[in-house]
Amino acid sequence: MKNQFSITLIFILIFSISSVFAQEDIDQFLKNQPIIDMHFHITKGFDDNETYNQRKVDIDSAKLDWVIEDFNNNNVVLVLGGGTEKYAKMYAKADSIFWAGLVFPCIKTVKQDEPCDKEFFSESKLREIYKTGNFKSLGESMFNYYGIPPTDKRLEPYWKIAEEFNLPVGIHADSRPRPEKHKEERPNYNPDYANPELLKPILEKHPNLRIYLMHYGGGYSEQSLELMKLYPQIYCEISAVSMFAPKKVWEPKVKKLFNEGLGDRLMFASDYFGTVRKNIEIIYNLEWLTEKQKRDIYYNNAARFLNLSESEIDAHYRQVN
Numbered sequence: 001m002k003n004q005f006s007i008t009l010i011f012i013l014i015f016s017i018s019s020v021f022a023q024e025d026i027d028q029f030l031k032n033q034p035i036i037d038m039h040f041h042i043t044k045g046f047d048d049n050e051t052y053n054q055r056k057v058d059i060d061s062a063k064l065d066w067v068i069e070d071f072n073n074n075n076v077v078l079v080l081g082g083g084t085e086k087y088a089k090m091y092a093k094a095d096s097i098f099w100a101g102l103v104f105p106c107i108k109t110v111k112q113d114e115p116c117d118k119e120f121f122s123e124s125k126l127r128e129i130y131k132t133g134n135f136k137s138l139g140e141s142m143f144n145y146y147g148i149p150p151t152d153k154r155l156e157p158y159w160k161i162a163e164e165f166n167l168p169v170g171i172h173a174d175s176r177p178r179p180e181k182h183k184e185e186r187p188n189y190n191p192d193y194a195n196p197e198l199l200k201p202i203l204e205k206h207p208n209l210r211i212y213l214m215h216y217g218g219g220y221s222e223q224s225l226e227l228m229k230l231y232p233q234i235y236c237e238i239s240a241v242s243m244f245a246p247k248k249v250w251e252p253k254v255k256k257l258f259n260e261g262l263g264d265r266l267m268f269a270s271d272y273f274g275t276v277r278k279n280i281e282i283i284y285n286l287e288w289l290t291e292k293q294k295r296d297i298y299y300n301n302a303a304r305f306l307n308l309s310e311s312e313i314d315a316h317y318r319q320v321n
């Protein structure tokens with residue numbers, strides 16, 4: 001028994017030493033490496049969130065301040081974040097790190113979407129919101145949660161404005177989460193409507209739409225690959241799937257993306273609050289990727305997708321120096 005105990009102790013010791021070394025490796029790797037986070041949810045502050053609720057009286061500002069600090073600490077220089085009008089405006093105004101925009105549509109029964117005064121906007125109202133809010137992105141798409149396909153007439157103004165403003169559009173393109181989990185807040189949720197195949201008629205009508213598919217590696221990976229092959233401007237990210245699904249499920253699909261010659265369209269994204277570092281490590285730990293490929297995922301692929309200018313890119317590198 002005693003022997004077994006000391007063997008266990010040695011294992012624990014080796015494990016902790018190697019994990020300290022691994023952390024040092026990744027910190028070294030990330031030095032001077034700017035990162036673009038393509039998937040963030042702008043929401044109100046939640047009183048019960050212990051990460052930031054001790055900070056200030058105003059819970060919304062407490063959350064915002066914590067988020068900015070977390071992005072800064074992790075070399076994140078640009079964040080695509082969607083929310084409802086009120087909070088997207090607040091974030092866009094607070095810091096140029098945010099390329100904010102609307103989730104579409106917001107859903108009145110969803111806590112994260114509060115306040116959702118209006119679920120669908122007209123074309124002229126959207127144009128006004130995008131101008132006055134200085135919004136630079138659109139998404140995440142929530143039409144699957146709302147229970148309608150992307151071809152629903154109420155969404156047409158969004159596609160039109162996205163094309164007019166040349167906005168990057170984040171589409172939830174996974175068959176998850178399972179509907180049972182969302183019955184109360186999203187009673188009409190239909191995962192079938194997240195199938196990216198359904199975007200084909202939209203893309204035929206608006207061929208220049210700059211779409212990126214969220215949660216590649218999940219249920220609609222084949223359909224995502226097919227769409228990306230048809231449209232060179234379509235990119236993807238692997239958030240949530242890479243954090244919650246077993247690696248043996250999603251990793252082969254990421255390998256396939258590279259084998260098909262589409263690896264340079266994969267971008268970094270975190271999606272869930274407070275998981276930036278964890279998602280950085282997930283990419284870093286794909287040991288079959290070259291150093292260059294990892295750096296491309298963290299920054300270069302998104303910089304290309306977002307058409308960043310040389311001076312913007314220079315400024316980002318200066319920020320992390």
Ligand SMILES: [Zn+2]
Nearest residue numbers: 140172214215
């Ligand atoms: Zn999503």
